[in-house]
Amino acid sequence: MKITAIKGMSDVLPPDSFLWREIEERARKIFDTYGFEEIRTPIVEPTELFVRSVGETSAIVEKEMYTFEDKKGLSLTLRPEGTAPVVRAYIENAMHAKDPIAKLYYFGPMFRYEQPQKGRSRQFFQIGAELLGAESSLADAEMLILLHRLFQGFGILDVRFEINSLGCKTCRPKYLEAIHQFLKGKEKKFCDDCQKRSKKNPLRILDCKKEGCRALTETAPTIGDYWCEACAQHYREVRGLLLAGHVKFKENPRIVRGLDYYCRTAFEVLCDRLGAQNAVAAGGRFDGLVKDLGGPDVPGIGFAIGMERLVLLMEPGTRYQVPGTSIFFALLGNEAQQAALSIMEELRAKDHCVVSAYGGSLKSQMRRADKLGVQRVVILGENEMQKGIAIVKDMKEGTQKEILMGRLVEELG
């Protein structure tokens, strides 16, 4: 029986892995320029963490988590998202006490048990960032500007930003009540999915793609009519700052987030090239979360970018650095191998990529050198060993010369 990767989890092989590295490096550089610092949290967390943060009735917690018991019967869960673990770490390490502001980014795998399709897998990577300790609209704007900058850095220019404000704990309940009233008596007219949604998460009905439902919700109240003055003001400021920051965006009053902890600013980065899973990044403000998880009352805002979707958008023609072999040692015989080792080490210490074959005829070794695209080959066999020299061949020119062994490192520079 062949052992295969499990459904929805895939390998990233070269040369794709080079593209992944490129993306990660570009992201890190940009995070640096915004003063964000990397955090690495465990992939496994107590199940409780996600139940309390993401929400008991959310789709993620209800049916998508990889949950299991450890040997002591503790319920553990493979993280389905990145914000809750970061907030847990923030509280646990009392980061608020060291600095009122924490700006953190992460890069790593998340796990959700979903039906795989284009841009959606069970293990997927996210690049995420969280800004804790700032309630100011400037924080919201900066996160969006940072996100915008990242996409520029990735060379992806055909994405669009959509934003909304979900209100806060004083105005959101009023809106929910209004939606509830609006739907009352109409439930039967909606599609089956929406009828389920009307009980659990009525806001999602506004998100339904079916035309029938869309038509019915045409006249539904929008959150904007229910914002409290503070939320309205905050949102106004965010929009103004975005304009000043040259981030183009569209207001979409129907953006709803699937995770319970979001409030106020919510946003999505969309691209038409992605098919049904058209969001490549999303995020929002989570002001009550730190407190809900037992920490101080610290506001926060963050986003996550889906790595696989990003790769899907970048793939055509993105340039990435492949280190590439620069010097190949073609060695014949055990003595030559022994003599070459220390020289190869010296060259590696000078940052050259130096490789050899592990046997075979000179012809096959040369063929391999050519396939690897190396510039120079050092040929060292019994004849050369006797003369105390090595042959250095320039593969592009096709020329070669004899070099004294002692001068080899210097010659290859």
Next chain:
RNA sequence: GUGGCUAUGGUGUAAAGGCAGCACGGGAGGUUGUGAUCCUCUUAGUACGGGUUCGAAUCCCGUUAGCCACCCCA
């Protein structure tokens, strides 16, 4: 979780119930110790399990996986 489509060497493909072939890739050679091209040889496949049939890559059923969509979301 639901529905549709798909599954042939490492990759891309051909074979419409009757010899599993081609290309690329991988390996070894083409005189004594030299990479491209070219030439020769070689490697490797019908996803898995059943069924129909004289005979199955081909038809049927199941499983698994992939893709697409619902759902959900990054």
